Amino acid sequence: MISLAGRDILHSWGKFVFTGMGLGLLIGITLSMAGIYRGMVDDAKVLLDNSGADLWVVQKDTLGPYAEPSSIYDDIWRGIRGMPGVYQAANITYLTMQVSKEGGDVRVMVAGITPGGPGTPGWPPYLVAGRQITRSHYEAVADIASGLKLGERIRLRRHHYTVVGLTRRMVSSNGDPMVFIPLKDAQEEQFLKDNDAIRAQRRRTAENPAFNRPGVPGLLDAIIASQSTNPYVNAVLVRVKKGHDPEQVAEFIRRWKRLTVYTRSQMEEILVGKLIATAAKQIFMFLVILSLVSSAIVAFIIYTLTLGKIREIAVLKLIGTKNRTIIGLIMQQSIALGLIGFVVGKISATLLMAPIFPKYVLLEPLDSAIGFIAVVMICILSSIVAIRAALRVDPAEAIGG
Amino acid sequence: MSGKGIQIMGLRKRYGSGDTAVDALKKVDMRVAPGEVVGLIGPSGSGKTTLLKCLGAVIEPTAGKMILGDDVIYDDGWKVKDLRALRRDRIGFVFQAPYLIPFLDITDNVALLPMLAGIPNAEARNRARELFKALDVEHRAKAMPSQLSGGEQQRVAIARGLVNRPPVILADEPTAPLDSERALAVIRILNDMAKKFETAIIVVTHDEKIIPTFRRIYHIRDGVTYEEAGEGRDFE
Ligand SMILES: Nc1ncnc2c1ncn2[C@@H]1O[C@H](COP(=O)(O)OP(=O)(O)OP(=O)(O)O)[C@@H](O)[C@H]1O
Ligand SMILES: [Mg+2]
Numbered sequence: 072m073i074s075l076a077g078r079d080i081l082h083s084w085g086k087f088v089f090t091g092m093g094l095g096l097l098i099g100i101t102l103s104m105a106g107i108y109r110g111m112v113d114d115a116k117v118l119l120d121n122s123g124a125d126l127w128v129v130q131k132d133t134l135g136p137y138a139e140p141s142s143i144y145d146d147i148w149r150g151i152r153g154m155p156g157v158y159q160a161a162n163i164t165y166l167t168m169q170v171s172k173e174g175g176d177v178r179v180m181v182a183g184i185t186p187g188g189p190g191t192p193g194w195p196p197y198l199v200a201g202r203q204i205t206r207s208h209y210e211a212v213a214d215i216a217s218g219l220k221l222g223e224r225i226r227l228r229r230h231h232y233t234v235v236g237l238t239r240r241m242v243s244s245n246g247d248p249m250v251f252i253p254l255k256d257a258q259e260e261q262f263l264k265d266n267d268a269i270r271a272q273r274r275r276t277a278e279n280p281a282f283n284r285p286g287v288p289g290l291l292d293a294i295i296a297s298q299s300t301n302p303y304v305n306a307v308l309v310r311v312k313k314g315h316d317p318e319q320v321a322e323f324i325r326r327w328k329r330l331t332v333y334t335r336s337q338m339e340e341i342l343v344g345k346l347i348a349t350a351a352k353q354i355f356m357f358l359v360i361l362s363l364v365s366s367a368i369v370a371f372i373i374y375t376l377t378l379g380k381i382r383e384i385a386v387l388k389l390i391g392t393k394n395r396t397i398i399g400l401i402m403q404q405s406i407a408l409g410l411i412g413f414v415v416g417k418i419s420a421t422l423l424m425a426p427i428f429p430k431y432v433l434l435e436p437l438d439s440a441i442g443f444i445a446v447v448m449i450c451i452l453s454s455i456v457a458i459r460a461a462l463r464v465d466p467a468e469a470i471g472g
Numbered sequence: 473m474s475g476k477g478i479q480i481m482g483l484r485k486r487y488g489s490g491d492t493a494v495d496a497l498k499k500v501d502m503r504v505a506p507g508e509v510v511g512l513i514g515p516s517g518s519g520k521t522t523l524l525k526c527l528g529a530v531i532e533p534t535a536g537k538m539i540l541g542d543d544v545i546y547d548d549g550w551k552v553k554d555l556r557a558l559r560r561d562r563i564g565f566v567f568q569a570p571y572l573i574p575f576l577d578i579t580d581n582v583a584l585l586p587m588l589a590g591i592p593n594a595e596a597r598n599r600a601r602e603l604f605k606a607l608d609v610e611h612r613a614k615a616m617p618s619q620l621s622g623g624e625q626q627r628v629a630i631a632r633g634l635v636n637r638p639p640v641i642l643a644d645e646p647t648a649p650l651d652s653e654r655a656l657a658v659i660r661i662l663n664d665m666a667k668k669f670e671t672a673i674i675v676v677t678h679d680e681k682i683i684p685t686f687r688r689i690y691h692i693r694d695g696v697t698y699e700e701a702g703e704g705r706d707f708e
Contacts, residue, residue, distance in 0.1 A: 073593065078575045079575040257632075388556075389528070389559060390632070391557060391558075391559045391560025391585075395645070396588075435594075467531055470521060
């Protein structure tokens with residue numbers, strides 16, 4: 072026996088390839104959508120991985136430092152460092168800002184890291200070029216995705232910084248590239264106002280008789296100094312000693328300090344379950360809509376192709392072809408269309424779409440496998456309408472009137 | 473293939489029921505011997521196609537008896553279980569239009585029938601080629617249907633009707649689209665094949681050019697058949 076479906080496809084391959092390509096682009100978009108979701112989850116995970124922390128100590132009852140603002144005093148880390156099970160504790164400050172550079176500006180997440188050198192929580196674990204920060208001021212390490220180059224000078228609020236090192240895949244949970252600067256600088260950038268505002272504030276403080284008492288020399292200066300320093304950070308990153316259970320250490324810190332502590336898995340739950348939950352739902356809706364559109368297209372194409380063969384089907388029935396063979400003819404064509412579509416979709420998602428999307432697109436083999444099964448299922452289901460039409464064809468139609 | 477050819481006795485067919493019922497066949501009696509080609513002629517609406525459909529087992533008659541070869545296939549009800557297999561193995565169809573499958577070359581168009589009956593591809597194709605030799609389309613064996621002339625397509629359709637060597641061939645206006653020379657050629661082929669394979673052939677036609685070629689003709693009027701001797705003119 073010969074493959075009727077195969078022969079028909081070979082005979083009208085142009086039709087199949089073109090509709091397959093159209094379907095393929097749709098499948099490509101669907102795969103990219105799934106890839107964007109995976110990329111978002113991965114961005115969240117690398118952010119946590121790269122911070123090098125086992126525990127995040129944040130302001131009480133906040134979901135900080137990534138999902139909600141959190142502010143704690145910058146000397147709390149000393150107390151935490153002395154607690155049982157704590158190996159390292161380091162302050163960290165994050166601020167998201169727009170950085171202008173040659174050829175436009177780029178959105179980055181600036182991380183203020185404590186002095187201490189590589190290995191300290193919060194520091195970039197490895198560089199792809201240049202060196203780590205060695206001076207205590209005005210040096211920066213930037214992620215390569217920001218487009219910044221070694222030696223480039225960038226302006227963050229009030230000061231200029233020189234890029235001395237480059238990292239890779241150091242991104243915020245939004246996928247923005249990160250820029251690391253010394254903590255003291257970051258605290259200042261986060262807090263300091265522009266010159267006019269500072270001048271205005273000094274004038275107001277000096278005009279307040281409570282602060283500017285003639286009998287107390289030095290009071291005004293002390294107050295102004297305290298107003299222009301920032302004693303806050305966003306969080307303390309804690310690394311736990313080997314052999315200690317992070318949850319137990321976290322519980323200990325919670326009991327002794329009026330602070331909220333998250334473990335790695337809790338932090339992941341916050342980022343994936345809360346921060347990107349809406350975006351994930353949105354993407355899921357897109358996946359559902361795209362699947363429906365794809366099914367409708369496959370069903371429509373297969374139905375049209377079958378209607379175009381009604382006479383041949385009547386002849387096939389008249390000469391004694393089994394229904395099974397006719398169902399096979401339609402279903403195999405539908406699946407073949409799906410296969411062409413999937414191959415085109417996978418290739419276009421990998422080679423065309425993933426590189427041009429601004430967000431990180433992570434194409435997981437498992438998603439492709441699920442996508443493949445979904446495509447085949449959709450094609451089988453979509454061919455049902457056409458199969459019903461074919462089975463209704465009366466062999467008497469071949470004889471005519 | 474021998475046997476008694478086709479016998480039809482008192483066949484009736486009523487479409488629908490109640491007020492809208494149409495008695496398309498009222499009393500049909502026919503007998504076609506193996507190796508014989510008979511004509512079936514009648515005005516429009518007289519029941520010709522209905523008769524072919526009953527005999528071709530695609531619609532069910534209302535009453536009567538049909539015998540194919542040695543087997544009673546209908547006696548006030550089907551006597552054969554698998555009508556599909558009956559059509560495939562024992563009845564050849566030739567239509568007014570060739571209705572070839574456009575995505576198969578003409579060899580496979582014909583070979584498909586033995587393949588459907590479970591005969592290996594190579595042998596099925598050999599059978600098709602043998603018929604092509606007899607029908608003079610051998611040189612086009614690899615062509616697609618759309619690459620053939622109307623007459624060539626009709627010959628391929630005849631080959632398809634013959635390939636399973638059915639004891640019966642039903643042809644509905646097989647010469648309608650052909651000029652008189654080609655029409656006569658088709659009739660000659662049908663006569664040759666009838667003799668060669670002992671096939672009983674019924675040709676429904678309006679075609680004045682070929683009517684004189686039949687030795688025996690059945691007229692059908694308002695669903696009733698009348699037998700008549702034809703001219704049986706030689707058309708060499
Ligand atoms: N499916 C049907 N339902 C109801 N009536 C039908 C049906 N098919 C045919 N008829 C009627 O049965 C009668 C015989 O029709 P049939 O098609 O057999 O005629 P015919 O001899 O083939 O005519 P023509 O030469 O025009 O093809 C006609 O009156 C027709 O209207
Ligand atoms: Mg008719």
